[in-house]
Amino acid sequence: MITKNKLFEILSSPHVSEKSNRLLKKSNVIVLKVLISSTKSEIKLAIQKLFSVNIKCINTVLVKGKVKKHNxxxxYRKNWKKAYVTLQKGQKLDFINHVL
Known part of the structure; x- marks a missing residue:
């Protein structure tokens, strides 16, 4: 059983970029930053419980941290995990334009 606090820890923030905005408009896919140790089933459960939407599928990507020069x-930036969440037809969840 996952507690409500754990649900909020799994989902860090929406990932806002040109690609994520285009995916949202074109094919109803939401891109989220998630906890690096979370699984697809935990991500799915967290989204369904917090936002009451039906999910078609979830794909995850481990993004390697970049090396940047400072003086x-x-x-070294941290590694992080990105989740592509495809919603079923008729479902809406838009963080960019504040439509829930």
Whole structure:
């Protein structure tokens, strides 16, 4: 049993980019930043419980952290996990335009 606090920990934030905005408009796919140790079934359960929407499928990607230069030092960004959530037809969940 997953508690409500755990549900909020699994879903970090929506990932806002040109690609995610295009996917949302074109094929009803939401892109979210999620906890790196979460599984597809945990992500699905969290979204269904928090937003009451039906999910068609979920794809996840581990994004490797980049190396950036800061003055003369190399700074390493963290690895993070991205989830592509495809909603079923007739379902709406839009974080960008504030439609829930």
């Amino acid at each position: 003369r030092y190399n700074v």
